Amino acid sequence: xxxxxxxxxxxxxxxxxxxxxxxxxxxxxxxxxxxxxxxxxxxxxxxxxxxxxxxxxxxxxxxxxxxxxxxxxxxxxxxxxxxxxxxxxxxxxxxxxxxxxxxxxxxxxxxxxxxxxxxxxxxxxxxxxxxxxxxxxxxxxxxxxxxxxxxxxxxxxxxxxxxxxxxxxxxxxxxxxxxxxxxxxxxxxxxxxxxxxxxx
Numbered sequence: 001x002x003x004x005x006x007x008x009x010x011x012x013x014x015x016x017x018x019x020x021x022x023x024x025x026x027x028x029x030x031x032x033x034x035x036x037x038x039x040x041x042x043x044x045x046x047x048x049x050x051x052x053x054x055x056x057x058x059x060x061x062x063x064x065x066x067x068x069x070x071x072x073x074x075x076x077x078x079x080x081x082x083x084x085x086x087x088x089x090x091x092x093x094x095x096x097x098x099x100x101x102x103x104x105x106x107x108x109x110x111x112x113x114x115x116x117x118x119x120x121x122x123x124x125x126x127x128x129x130x131x132x133x134x135x136x137x138x139x140x141x142x143x144x145x146x147x148x149x150x151x152x153x154x155x156x157x158x159x160x161x162x163x164x165x166x167x168x169x170x171x172x173x174x175x176x177x178x179x180x181x182x183x184x185x186x187x188x189x190x191x192x193x194x195x196x197x198x199x200x
Contacts, residue, residue, distance in 0.1 A: 008069060008192070009185070009188040009189050010073060011072065012122055012184075014061050014072075014079060016118035016184060017057070017079075017086075018054070018061055019114040020111050020114045020115065021054040021086055022114070023111050023114040024090060024107055024110060025050055025051060025054060026110060027109070027110035027111075028047055028050070028103070028106075029047065031102070031106055035096075035097060035103075039096050039098060043096045046092040053086045057082050090107070104170045108163070108170075108173040109163050111177055112162070115180050115184065118184060119152040119155060119156060119184060122152075122188060122191070123152055126148060133198055138198060140194050140198055141195060141198045144191050147187070147190065151183050152187070155179075155183050155184065158176060158180065159177075162176045
């Protein structure tokens, strides 16, 4: 049986945010040239700031991927602050486009796809870890996996509905992404707790 958790809440959190950063940058980079004049200049500035923040975030992630949970825990406030700064630049970008629906819908779709991918990867990881436990110790873990699967399906369904709706405001789309992130973070924490209980 494995001695180290493969469902690490801090790493799962950071990886999911990094994937969203990449998806956001990709979506905006493909659309920034569609903007005109002053809007393009402001959007490019915000995009440049997002890239710098993403690079710093990825540097920490790559450097500490094999680090102990205590290292991640000690740095979690800093990483959350960096994520917030990235999100603030996303807001700046959206405002600079004068709420161009095509711009922010493309970003929402890319970010929603990144979130769905994060849910799927975490579930696959959880199933792999669960399979390594002897039957008498994995009931609690299996319950956590089943609950996570249910929450993932709900999150995926909500994001898919928002993607189909189109023409939603940026604040509505952003709220849907935030709700899915919160559910993902809670599911990851619950999975880690179940793993630790099963290890006793």
